[in-house]
Amino acid sequence: MAENWTLRGDYVEACNCDVACQCIWMEPPDDGVCSASLAWHIEEGRYGDTDLSGLNTALLIRTEEGVMFAPGTVWNVVLIVDEAADDDQRAALEDIYLGRAGGIFGAAADAHVERAEVAAAPFSFRRDGTxxxxxxxxxxxxxxxGKGGFNDEVGTISPHPLTASQxxxxxxxxxxxVSYDDEYTWDVSENNAYLGDFELANA
Structure with missing residues (x-):
């Protein structure tokens, strides 16, 4: 049985769409398919009794052609877990991010993920404001x-599913x-990014 989990910290994603990514508005990506890297720094987190604070994770996502969040659109993913995690922490992060412990990742896995694999690597995650x-x-x-508008304030995007405030x-x-294997290799520099604080839970 899955444990209750909570995560809070810093989040950033970068994808192949021009600013801004249309998946939020249920439109197809610029190239017809999505190539995205998502990364989390967990400032405070728990999975049952397992402390996840200070760890990092990343997801590499490739989709088939179509609207990313549309029913039936298939995703293939790679979860990269912080190599600093011990066995219990790694198992907890896999349960959460592969959707086995419910929450938004459970909904995404049930609706979209066709194939997933897991790797471990060292992380360097730095944030200075935006x-x-x-x-x-x-x-x-x-x-x-961060990109500001005409008033020089950094813009916001909503509804985004990967934080409680959306x-x-x-x-x-x-x-x-990204350079992982033949499927997960791309350079989408100078394109869309979303970033900021995140808070997620399964209950």
């Missing part, structure tokens, strides 16, 4: 900056590369 820099081993390199900041990647 500037983010993430390195995941030799697999992921992401640098993003609101994140708009941004743009200055670097967004």
């Amino acid at each position: 500037d983010f820099s993430v390195e995941v081993g030799d697999v992921v390199s992401v640098e993003v900056v 609101e994140l900041h708009t941004g743009k990647s200055t670097l967004a590369t």
